Amino acid sequence: MKQFIKTYLPKTSAIALFASAAYFFLYPRDAHAMHIMEGMLPPKWCIFWFAVSAPFFIYGLYRMHKIVRSTEQNAKVMLALCGAFVFVLSSLKMPSVTGSSSHPTGVGLGTVMFGPGVMAVLGVIVLLFQALLLAHGGLTTLGANCFSMTIVGPFVGFAVYKICRAFKVSRSISLFLCAMLADWSTYVTTSFQLAVVFPDPNTGVGGAVIKFLSIYAVTQIPLAIAEGFLTVIVYNLVISNNLWKETALQ
Template sequence: MEGFLPVGHAVGWTLASAPVLAWGVFKLKRRLAEQPEQRMLLGVATAFAFVLSALKLPSLTGSSSHPTGVGLGAVLFGPLMMVPVAFVVLLFQALLLAHGGLTTLGANLFSMGIVGPFVAYGVFRLLRGAGLVPAVFAAAALGNLATYVVTSLQLALAFPDASGGVLASFLKFGGVFALTQVPLAIVEGLLTVLIVNALQRFNRDELARFPLFQRSEVKA
């Protein structure tokens, strides 16, 4: 949340995220200039990420968690294009919903907008041969979980345990999120499969333009 990270950590994560964001903006502009017809699907992926990540749910351990929604865009457009999308989503949520914050924007972007999409895309590529449904489900679910693993690490680095250090703090913060985040990751995976299923059914020709979706079928 706003102001939670020490200044040095907030600045450090911002500096780590900035070059990836710039690269993502460049790739996004070039992609849309070459294939402007993909704006509609990009809008769907952006709306999906905004709505899901805005669902702030109480954690069983007293914190709060939310889905990320970045897996859909990652498997469609690749992870780099989701970095500016996640930046816009997180910025609007910080300004309009008091969800996250401006000082923590770099850290939140790194976990949700960089690590999450890259993990999701990597899992999707790895499992694509096993079928579209398991690949999409695993990509969305594991991208979600990876976001919170990194968030736990960010918090552990900022607030190491007095006796156990960073590792003990990481396990503590991971435990805070785990009970709520695991079922949320499963739900996000299922919702992402439903969206891809709908796209396959109603917009198959457009989806076929994406290399990883060519000659693919969604199976029940």
């Protein structure tokens, strides 16, 4: 089983990545998802979120350099798996209310395996691909989308995971909470990002946050729970077959 996974896991990840990309490229749909669309943010806010995200991206490059140069067995394969996991899950747009849609983020797996820093780099790659080929997100809003999904989400998830493990919570439950809350915190952050740009005329930013959160609340809770379970299954499969050590390169 171990040899089978080591041999075919990279190929399977690549096939899943290509199949997902082909589907969304050949059958495009209007994008009204969690990723902030092109043109939704004023230039000053686009610049602001790029500036805020830049230090995390630079740190992520440093972390990725260490991972690629490390002697840890299967490090590059697992890094590719985490990137494919983010791409596939974050491309699955589920219909929500008011004509919008929601989707998982997939950042929990890479966060636990490599730490939150590297997810900013993987996230930029994924978000660029989705914006250019899937009409999902945008180039000017790349900084904002990166900050919510691949910076806030992973750091929140990693903090939750470490706290749970410090209190002797089981690995599976800790990972489940990490993935679920990383997903949920992404949507909370996006709601704030939109609320400061489009405040409610009567209730201001606070009222706008509630409205934006309510758009996704119906579908995002079960999606976050499902993502948590899926992340646990994939991670435990990797660990149980000795393809990765629990604390390696965090």
